[in-house]
Amino acid sequence: xxxxxxxxxxxxxxxxxxxxxxxxxxxxxxxxxxxxxxxxxxxxxxxxxxxxxxxxxxxxxxxxxxxxxxxxxxxxxxxxxxxxxxxxxxxxxxxxxxxxxxxxxxxxxxxxxxxxxxxxxxxxxxxxxxxxxxxxxxxxxxxxxxxxxxxxxxxxxxxxxxxxxxxxxxxxxxxxxxxxxxxxxxxxxxxxxxxxxxxxxxxxxxxxxxxxxxxxxxxxxxxxxxxxxxxxxxxxxxxxxxxxxxxxxxxxxxxx
Ligand code: BTN
Numbered sequence: 001x002x003x004x005x006x007x008x009x010x011x012x013x014x015x016x017x018x019x020x021x022x023x024x025x026x027x028x029x030x031x032x033x034x035x036x037x038x039x040x041x042x043x044x045x046x047x048x049x050x051x052x053x054x055x056x057x058x059x060x061x062x063x064x065x066x067x068x069x070x071x072x073x074x075x076x077x078x079x080x081x082x083x084x085x086x087x088x089x090x091x092x093x094x095x096x097x098x099x100x101x102x103x104x105x106x107x108x109x110x111x112x113x114x115x116x117x118x119x120x121x122x123x124x125x126x127x128x129x130x131x132x133x134x135x136x137x138x139x140x141x142x143x144x145x146x147x148x149x150x151x152x153x154x155x156x157x158x159x160x161x162x163x164x165x166x167x168x169x170x171x172x173x174x175x176x177x178x179x180x181x182x183x184x185x186x187x188x189x190x191x192x193x194x195x196x197x198x199x200x201x202x203x204x205x206x207x208x209x210x211x212x213x214x215x216x217x218x219x220x221x222x223x224x225x226x227x228x229x230x231x232x233x234x235x236x237x238x239x240x241x242x243x244x245x246x247x248x249x250x251x252x253x254x255x256x
Contacts, residue, residue: 001067001148001172004176004179005054005176006020008176008180009179010210012180012184013180013184014043014183014187015043015044015045016044017039017041018047019045019136021046021047021049022050023050023052024048024052024060025051025052025053026052026053026054026055027046027070027142028055028072028142029050030048031046031073031142032132034074034241035074035136042075042076042079042138043074043075044073044074045073045119047069047070047072047233048064048071049108050066051070054070054144055142057117057224058252062128062130062144064144065146065149065163065164066153067149067150067166067172068144068147068149068168069175069178069179070142070143071142071143072140072141072143073140073186074138074140076137077133077139078213080139080193081193081197082192085186087133087250088249088250089193089197090131090139090141090193091117091131091246092113092116092201093186093193094117094131094141095116095117095118095119095204095207096185096189096203097182097185098127098129098145098182098199099119099190101112101182101185102119102121102145102165106122106168106169107238109218110122110123112207113207113208113209114209114253115204115210115228115237116237116250117130117233120209121163121165121168122168123163124161124163125146125165126145126162126163127143127146128142128143129142129144130142143166146162146164147165147173147175148173149164150167151163151164151167153182156242159176190232197233200235201234204231204235205230208228208230208231210228210256211228212227214228214256215228215237215255216254216256217237217248217254218251218254218256219251219252223256224239224241224246224251225239226239226241226242226246227239227240228240229245232247237251
């Protein structure tokens, strides 16, 4: 696999510092630590070849198989429109950048977004996004993409739900090229998020793979079932339920 070219990432993208680890617990945890230490050269990227305790949303773990791409971006929250409180929009913004980067590599597969933070290719999860807002005006966007890892090495419970670029294409993909493309797109979409949030939501809506599907969403202690009508202009999930059209800003889709 080609080595990561850190110089190129700093030269060609908005990332101003890259911290590369061979092994770490979680790049999001390390980004939290750097924020607490007062990191001010932002956006900072923390990237790792292996995570021993990669985190997903809620209590989920993230499998960082050997060859996969796992990184976190630490931002000044002013760069990101989190003030309107619509966290799904930040995840969706990152999801857009991931989908646009991956789609050309998978011309024979449907690639899209499952609200709020999954990138799906050929019906299986290819990437996940974990956004965390920290006290002190800092936001982390953590992204894990199954690139050059193989499902043959994955925990058994992931076999029915996940996939990797290597398995879908039979070829290895250059992490530096993926990152340069993804970060450029992310930079552009974050500007749009600040200036015109509904435009980001509309682009995510166009890529939403859940539309028309019957979904069950677990939100707090509540479980709601309905047919997905896509993504609202403020980033909410739209479900047509027995009680009418309802909007959701958080939750986990447990059944689809
Ligand atoms: C999810 O699908 O639930 C989100 C997964 C996010 C995984 C990435 S990998 C890089 C970063 N570090 C972590 O510990 N998690 C995120």
